Amino acid sequence: MDRPELGFLLSRLMREVMAREKPILDAAGLEMWDYAVLTALAESDAPTQAQLAASTGRDKTRLIGNLDRLEARGMVAREPDPADRRNRIVSLTSVGAKVLRGCRDAIEAMEAELLADLDPADRAAFERALTALAERSR
Amino acid sequence: MDRPELGFLLSRLMREVMAREKPILDAAGLEMWDYAVLTALAESDAPTQAQLAASTGRDKTRLIGNLDRLEARGMVAREPDPADRRNRIVSLTSVGAKVLRGCRDAIEAMEAELLADLDPADRAAFERALTALAERSR
DNA sequence: GATGATCGTAAGCGTGTGTAGATGATCCGT
């Protein structure tokens, strides 16, 4: 009943996950935020930069630099929205999709290893509960 | 099978938890780190500042400011270690313990509310798995 | 006793982060 608090547990686990993700992203030459942007891009459809900033939680002025670098490496494309030419529609290129797929596979394998020691039923419940909680607070 | 990644889920949930903790700590005039220090202090016994820094994960030079403020408000006491006077032994005062207890109760209530919607079995498994994972990666 | 190590403290550095204008292009309502 008197377990450590959620915040402490979450932050500790989060640090662990990030530490394990870092070498994977380093190998692909990506920063954490680059990866978050690519992931958000793969899930949402033709977002404007403001929408992308909102969905990733990144500050919109900071997002610009990430997009600059990703665009220079041919992973994303910025094109003016034909419907409203003030907007820039960001899209994932085939190169970007390929890099993202590689990182995502490696990260999923890392996560599987991290969760391997859990009781299978607990693990399923953990993932279910975490997804529900994260989904609700959006 | 293709759920969002752990890192994203964790960071999202973490932001939610912190957002809910903030008003509680604000009411007590505490920063996040202050609260982490007080909590660590309640659990460990007569720690030196270096030990406290290690157990909280805070940089030892950054810890000083927190202790200064907590000490000025009468929540912690710093005394030279009689066994080795280079060390300063930090302890929780009765005032500090009282403030900590109040925050902790409020935060536990907040967490209970946050988790209330979960299936009871899932919730128990979630807490169990999270504790195990956080424990292992220490 | 002299030397080297350890602890708490202070100050500086580089980085990451959010905010606040200012600008140019563009859209919208009148």
Next chain:
DNA sequence: ACGGATCATCTACACACGCTTACGATCATC
């Protein structure tokens, strides 16, 4: 056609963070 609003961008700023260095006090060892 005009004025106000919106979007991406740039610049400057303040701030928190962790890391490094330096210093004085203290201990441990020879």
